[in-house]
Amino acid sequence: MKIYDFEGFPNPARVRIALAEKGATDKMQFVHVDVLKGEHRLPGFLAMNPNATVPVLELGDGTTISECTAITEYIDHAFDGISLTGTTAKDRAVIHMMQCRAEQGVMDAVGTYFHHATPGLGALELYQNKEWGLKQRERAIAGMRYFDSVLATQPFAAGQHFSVADITLFVGLNFADFAKIELPADLPHLKAWRARMAQRPSMGG
Template sequence: MKIYDYKGFPNPARVRAALAEKNATDKVQFVNVDVLKGEHRLPEFVSKNPSASVPCLELDDGTYISECSAITEYIDHTFPGISLTGTTAKERAVIHMMQRRAEQGVLDAVSTYFHHATPGLGALELYQNKEWGLKQHERALAGMRYFNDFLAHQPYAAGENFSVADITLFFGLSFADAAKISIPADCTELVAWRARIAKRASMGGTGS
C-alpha cells in the first residue's frame, strides 16, 4: 500500500505515528506530495483525493482512503499490536469522541488560525478571514484547557490507555508551536502529559 503525504505536516505525522505504534512503518510506501509547490492541487492527485489534502492511503486493490481518522482506523485494524481505536464498543465510542474533540478543539482550531489569521502558506492561501482565524485562536486555548482539566484525572486523552486521541492532541500542540500559540501557563497537566507522550518512539522519542 502507498501513503501520499508531506513529511512534517501535522496530519501526515498522525498517520506516521499510528504506523510506528503498530510497528508497520516498513509495510507501506510513502509518496511525497510537495504541498508547498501545490502538488496536492494537481489533477493527478485530486483524482485520488478530491479534497486535495494529505495524507491519502492507496490500497493494493486501487481503493483510496483519505481523512486521518479513516486511515488510522484502517491501520489499527490491519496490523497487530497495540489497539489505537479501542476493542470494546464503549472504548471505541469514547476514543472516537475524544479524538474528535482533540481534532476540532485543538488541531483544527490551530489550523484555521494559521491559515486565516497569519500569512499561512502564502500564495497557496486562496481565501483568508482574519476575524474567523482569531476566533479559532480562542477556541484552541479553550481546547487546551479542556484537555488539561481532563488529564488531571486520567493518564491519557481518552482515559486509561494510549489511543489515536493522544496522537491527534499531541500533533495539535506541535502545530500550535509552529503557529506560535502557547499552551496557557496554568495548563500544567497538559504540559506534563505532553512531555510524557513525547518520549514514545512513535513521537520521535526513545522511550515507550
C-alpha cells in the same frame, strides 16, 4: 500500500505516528506530494482526494482513503499490535468522542488560525479570513484548557490507555507551537502529559 503525504505536516504526522505505534512503518511506501508547490491541487491528486489534502492512503487494489481518522482506523485493524481505536464498544465510542474533541477543539482550530491568520501562504491557502482565524485561536486555547481538566483525572486523553486521541492531541499541540500559539502556563496536567508522550519512540522520544 502507499501513503501520499508531506513529511512534517501535522496530518501526515498523525498517520506516521500511528504506523510507528503499530510497527508497520516499513509496510508503507511514502510518496512525497509537494504541497508548497501546489501538487495537491493537480488533477492526478484531486482524483484520489477531491478535498486536496494530505495524507492519502492507497491500497493494493487501488482503493484510496483520505481523512486521518479513516486512515488510522484502517491501519489499526490491518496490523497487529497496540489498539489505537479501542476493542470494546464502550472504549471505541469514548476514544472516537475524544478523538473528535482533540481534532476539532485543538488540531483543526490551530489549523484554521494558521491558514487564515498567517500572511504569505501562497498555494497553501487561496482564501483567508483573518478575523475568523483569530477567533479559532481562542477556540484552540479553550481546547487546551479542556484537555488539561481531563488529564487531571486520567493518564490519557480517552481514559486509561494510549489511543488515537493522544496522537491527535500531541500533534495538535506541536502544530500550535509552529503556529505560535503558546500553551498557557497554568495547564500543569496537559504539560505533564505532553512530556510523557514525547518520550514515546513513535513521537520522537
